[in-house]
Amino acid sequence: MEKVIEYPQVVEIGCGLDVHKDIIVGTISCGNQRFETREFGADTSSLTSLRDWCKQAGVTHVAMESTGIYWKPVFNILEEDFEILLVNARHVKNVPGHKTDKKDSAWLSKLLLSGLLKASFIPPQDIRELRDMVRYKKKLIGQVSSEKNRIIKVLEDCNIKLSSVLSNVDGVIGRKIIDTIISGECNVDVLMNFYHGKIKASREDFSKALTGKITPHHIRMLQFHRKRIKETEIFIEEIEEEIDKAAEAYSVEINLLQSIDGIKKDGAVHTPKIRQYVLHSHRPLGQLHCPYQ
Numbered sequence: 366m367e368k369v370i371e372y373p374q375v376v377e378i379g380c381g382l383d384v385h386k387d388i389i390v391g392t393i394s395c396g397n398q399r400f401e402t403r404e405f406g407a408d409t410s411s412l413t414s415l416r417d418w419c420k421q422a423g424v425t426h427v428a429m430e431s432t433g434i435y436w437k438p439v440f441n442i443l444e445e446d447f448e449i450l451l452v453n454a455r456h457v458k459n460v461p462g463h464k465t466d467k468k469d470s471a472w473l474s475k476l477l478l479s480g481l482l483k484a485s486f487i488p489p490q491d492i493r494e495l496r497d498m499v500r501y502k503k504k505l506i507g508q509v510s511s512e513k514n515r516i517i518k519v520l521e522d523c524n525i526k527l528s529s530v531l532s533n534v535d536g537v538i539g540r541k542i543i544d545t546i547i548s549g550e551c552n553v554d555v556l557m558n559f560y561h562g563k564i565k566a567s568r569e570d571f572s573k574a575l576t577g578k579i580t581p582h583h584i585r586m587l588q589f590h591r592k593r594i595k596e597t598e599i600f601i602e603e604i605e606e607e608i609d610k611a612a613e614a615y616s617v618e619i620n621l622l623q624s625i626d627g628i629k630k631d632g633a634v635h636t637p638k639i640r641q642y643v644l645h646s647h648r649p650l651g652q653l654h655c656p657y658q
Contacts, residue, residue: 381476386435392474393474402471403418407438426447427477428474428477529566547584
C-alpha cells in the first residue's frame with residue numbers, strides 16, 4: 366500500500382487555475398479529500414462566473430501559472446476579491462506523462478493549500494499601467510531608429526556615403542544634408558556648403574561621399590521615411606507627457622533610483638516603489654519572478 370505524505374494545511378480554502386487561451390479549469394480544494402473542478406470560458410461573463418463560484422465556496426487564495434498573456438484578464442477580474450498567487454510554471458510541474466488540465470488545476474490547488482507556492486511579484490494597477498506606457502514608448506523609439514536606418518539604406522542605394530564621412534548621420538550636418546536632398550536639391554556643390562573644419566574627413570573625401578545617382582524614387586522614399594519619423598516623434602512626446610503625469614506620485618522613488626549609476630529616467634519609471642514592496646514581502650529581490658519585466 367502506497368504511503369500518503371500529508372502536508373500541513375496553511376490555506377483553508379483555495380482555488381488552482383489552469384489558464385489557457387479559451388478555457389480556464391479551476392479546482393477548489395478544502396483539504397486533501399475535498400475538492401471540486403469546473404471549466405469556464407475565457408470571456409468576461411465566464412470569468413465573472415468563476416469569480417462568483419469561488420466567492421460562494423469561501424475561497425480566500427487563488428493560484429495560477431504566469432505562462433503567456435492569458436492570465437492577465439483573469440487576474441484583472443479576480444484581484445479585488447482574492448489573494449492571488451501568480452507562480453512560475455517551471456516551479457509547479459506535475460508528474461511527466463500524466464498532464465491534463467484538471468490534474469494541473471488540482472495540483473496547483475493542493476500546493477496552494479500546503480503553502481508550497483512561491484508567488485511572483487505583481488505591481489499594483491497604476492504601476493502596471495505606467496510600465497505599459499514606458500514599454501510602448503520604447504517600441505516607438507525603436508521604430509524611429511528603424512526608419513533612420515532605412516534612410517541610410519536609401520542613401521547607400523544612391524551611393525551617397527554619409528556614414529563613411531560623418532560619425533553621426535543623424536547629427537545636425539547629416540540631417541541638413543538629407544533634408545536638402547529630400548527637397549530635391551542634389552547638386553554636390555550645394556551640399557558641400559554644409560562642410561566645415563570640424564568634420565574629420567577631408568573636403569575631397571566629403572565631396573566624393575556626396576556624389577551619387579539620386580532618382581526621384583529615392584527622394585520620394587526619403588520623404589516617406591522622414592515623414593514617418595516626424596509623426597512618431599510627435600506621438601512619443603504625447604506619451605512622455607502622459608508618463609510624467611502618471612509618475613508624479615512616485616517622484617521621490619524615481620529620483621532615488623536615478624541616483625544609481627546606469628539607471629536613467631525611463632528605467633527608474635519602469636520600476637518605481639519596487640523596493641517598498643520587496644521589503645514588505647520580506648523576500649530578496651533575486652528570488653522574485655516578475656512576469657511584467
